[in-house]
Amino acid sequence: MKNLLFPNNTQFWYETLRSMSHIAYGGADFGEVVATGERIVEGDYDSWHDEWLATADRVADEAERALKAGHKVSARDGFLRASNYYRSAEFFLHGHPCDPRHDHAYDRSVVCFRAAAALFTPVIEPVEIPYEGTTLPGYLYRVDTSGTPRPTVIMHSGFDGTAEEMHFGGALAAVERGYTVLAFDGPGQPGPLHRQGLVFRTDWENVITPVIDFAESLPEVDNSRIALLGSSMGGLLAPRAAAFEHRLAACIAVDGVFDLGQVSVRFTPHDREEAERLLRAEHAPELDAALDSVMADNATARWAFNHGMYVMGVDTPRAFGAAYLDYTLADGIAEQIQCPTLVCDAEEDEFFKGQPAQLYEHLTCPKTLMHFTVAEGAGAHCHPGAMRTALARIFDWLDDTLAATSA
Known part of the structure; x- marks a missing residue:
């Protein structure tokens, strides 16, 4: 889609388009997004934060006034939009160490979303999922209050999304179709990273297993029809979990990702073998300088490396690149998936182009591209x-798929 607001910064445009996409399920208004974008200085992270924060504050204040006046639908809709705008405000602040403004905008995003959640019928219930001596935050969506077991979708985002954002990225759409939904943040994602300092881990099955355990304890969940949906980097994490957690009835990768190491080495001037050696080396000053240069010249790389250091818990761009090498479905992992799997593929994916087809080719389960x-x-x-x-x-x-497997 043509870059309409930030012709020289593809990352700013993609994030603007991302907010626009949430219009479909109540997370934005077109005019609010465009008016905010027009005020932003292209490529300026401070300007991005300030203008989105101003829009979020205005919309949240209006929602508060609507709630106090008894206008619950207007309040719900305003809180949803404000939640998304606060999420956008803090998006580029995740350098290592993280900008302190990040906490304020993130916390406001969660507060506004929960205010909206309480105004749905039935309410969207915040939950805490037991996980390795602590908990993971999430939201339980019910079709109604009958307690009837229903097919269920567990869903999570990826490298930079939130459990709250999954409302617009699949949760509400699934509930409309009669599914119980459990959306959550895992390690490396905003809730656990903010609250407990939990960074990403490669063995995502050890995240999903306790989430399924929790889901199976809920009366609204049909334990024989639980699907897992992962968005963005979740398009690698969810299939990774499905390779080892065989209680899943289906897996959905939006979009499919096969090997994040391909992203790491893309930003180096070396072949795969040499790039891996240098990324993992104790010292590689020439590669460090090359990555700094890439970050200076490439807006997407600048954001990705800054955010990546934060979510992986490392201190240098090269250490982030090395961490990414371990996130892969190669070496027979994809082949272990047993449940029917949907791999989505975007024609102009600027982050993982070509990887959905690679994942699809390695699958031996029932599969759809x-x-x-x-x-x-x-x-x-x-x-x-x-x-x-x-x-x-x-x-x-x-x-x-679920109809065919339960027939």
Whole structure:
């Protein structure tokens, strides 16, 4: 999709399009997004934060006034939009160490989302999922209050999304179709990273197993029909979990990712073997300088390395690149997935282009590769701008898959 607001900064445009995509499920208004974007100085992280924060504060204040006046629907809608705008405000502040403004905007995003959640019927319930001596934050979505067991979707984001954002990225769409939904943040994702300092881990099955244990304790969950959906980097994490956790009835990768090491070595001037050696080396000053240069010249790389150091718990761009090498479905991992798996593929994915097809080729389970194109407005990573189209196809696939497996 043509870059309409930030012609020289693809990352700023992608994040603007991301907010626009949440219009489909109540997370933004077009005019609010455009008016905010027009005030932002291209490439200036401070300007991005300040303008999105101003919009978020204004919308949140209006929602508060609506709630006090008894206008619950207006309040709910305003809190949803404010939550998304606060999320956007803190997006570029994740350098290592993290900018202190990040905490304020993130906390406001969660507060506003929970205010909105309490105004849904039935309410969207915040939950704490037991996990290795602590808990993971999430949200339970019920179709109704009957307690009837229903097919269930467990869902999570990836490298930079939030459990709250999954409301717009699949949760509400699934509930509309009769699914119980459990959306959560795992280690490395905002809730556990903020509260407990938990960074990402490669063995995502050890995250998903306790989440499934928790889901199976809920009366609204049909234990024989639990699907797992992972978005963005979650398109690697969810299949990784499915390779080892065989209680899943289906797995959905939006979009599919096979090997994050391919991203690490993309930013080096070396072949894969030499790049891996240097990324893991105790000292590699020439590569350090090369990565600094890439960050200076490439807006997406600058953000990715800064955020990556934060979520992986490392101190240098090279250490982040080394950490990424361990996130892979190669060496026979993808082949261990047993449940039916949907791999989504965006025509112009600027982050993981070509990787959905690699994942699909390695799968030996029942599998589907679903293409989304530029012509239908769905060609960007995770299909912002065409969420109704994308989620309709994804959940139609899940409807048909679960019907076939339970027949």
